[in-house]
Each structure stands twice: as structure tokens, then as C-alpha cells.
Amino acid sequence: LPLFDETAVAEPVPELPVPTEGQNIVADYASLGLTLGRHPLALLRPRLTGMGLRSAEQVRLHAHGDPVRIAGLVTCRQCPSSSAGVVFVTLEDETGTTQIIVWPRLAERQRRILTAAGLLAVTGEVQREGEVLHVIAHRLEDHSALLGGLVARSRDFQ
Numbered sequence: 210l211p212l213f214d215e216t217a218v219a220e221p222v223p224e225l226p227v228p229t230e231g232q233n234i235v236a237d238y239a240s241l242g243l244t245l246g247r248h249p250l251a252l253l254r255p256r257l258t259g260m261g262l263r264s265a266e267q268v269r270l271h272a273h274g275d276p277v278r279i280a281g282l283v284t285c286r287q288c289p290s291s292s293a294g295v296v297f298v299t300l301e302d303e304t305g306t307t308q309i310i311v312w313p314r315l316a317e318r319q320r321r322i323l324t325a326a327g328l329l330a331v332t333g334e335v336q337r338e339g340e341v342l343h344v345i346a347h348r349l350e351d352h353s354a355l356l357g358g359l360v361a362r363s364r365d366f367q
Contacts, residue, residue: 235359242362248303249359250282250328256355262330266304268344273337277344279307280330280352283363286323288316298346300329309333311346319349326351327361 228236231252237244250257254264262280271277281300288296294313299306309331316323323329330350336343 231357235357238359238361248301249356249361250280251303253355254303260330264304265300265302265307268307268335269305269342271335271337273335275335276333277335278330278332279344280328281307282361283326283329284361285363286365288366296323298323298329298331300331308343309346310336310343311349315346315349322349322351324365325353327353327359327363328356 230246234244234246234249234252237246238249250264257264257280260280262278265279265281268277268279279300281302283298284301284306285299286296287298288294294316296311296313296316298309298311300309309329311323326349328351330352331344331346332348332350333344333346336345
């Protein structure tokens with residue numbers, strides 16, 4: 210039966226605010242675990258730079274033995290059984306990745322930060338052999354609060 214043929218419902222078009230770039234990135238990470246837009250740290254770069262934290266690209270310009278401070282999203286933590294307690298961490302920012310080496314003594318002393326931080330800052334020293342670059346961690350800081358609602362998950366291997 211044509212029950213609703215005569216019924217007309219006038220509904221206004223919803224007026225929703227356009228999401229910010231940051232809100233889009235948070236939504237992308239919540240649903241996909243990544244974004245096709247700018248990297249989340251691109252939005253935080255001015256603040257991170259103000260805190261003395263370098264990008265992966267800037268760290269690559271440093272020589273062996275140089276002190277550095279870097280921050281990035283933790284994408285991977287590894288502690289292979291053959292490593293004698295050394296933890297290898299991969300940090301990612303808008304310019305690339307940096308490999309971090311955390312010796313057992315520091316890993317034990319700062320275990321909570323090492324295992325929980327989504328946005329990790331590392332104070333350390335560049336170790337370079339040709340094109341291969343690592344940062345030997347001396348101190349770890351958790352800056353995950355700067356990410357707001359963004360949840361970045363790392364892949365952790367023990």
C-alpha cells in the first residue's frame with residue numbers, strides 16, 4: 210500500500226563542524242592505525258623543536274659520538290633472546306625512522322617508560338658506522354600526553 214506517499218518530512222541538513230586536520234589524523238589512527246595525511250608529528254614539530262627534540266632527518270646529519278635528543282612514535286620494540294637484555298626501539302616521525310639501542314641497565318631503570326610510551330623522547334649519543342646509524346639511549350622520556358587522543362600502537366617482540 211502507498212502508506213507514506215502523502216507524507217512529507219522536511220528535515221534540515223545537519224550543520225556539523227568540519228573536523229580539524231588533527232581530528233582527521235586521530236580518526237584515521239583509530240580506524241586504520243595509520244593516516245594517508247600528514248604524519249602526526251608534523252603537527253607537533255614546532256613544539257618538539259622548542260623542547261630541543263630533533264627529527265630523524267636532523268639526527269642523520271650528526272657524526273659518530275654526537276649527543277642528540279630525538280622524539281618519535283614508537284613503532285617497534287624488540288628484545289631478542291640473543292641480545293642479552295638489550296632492547297631495540299624504532300622511532301618514527303614525519304622525516305623517517307631512527308633505531309634506538311637501550312642497554313639493559315637503562316631498560317631496567319626506565320622499564321615503565323620504555324614499555325608504555327607511544328611518543329618517546331630519547332637523550333643519547335649517535336653511533337655511526339658508514340651509513341648505519343643508531344642512537345645509544347642515555348635517558349628516556351614519555352611525551353605521549355602530547356598526542357592527545359591519538360593512539361599509536363607499536364609492534365613489540367620479546
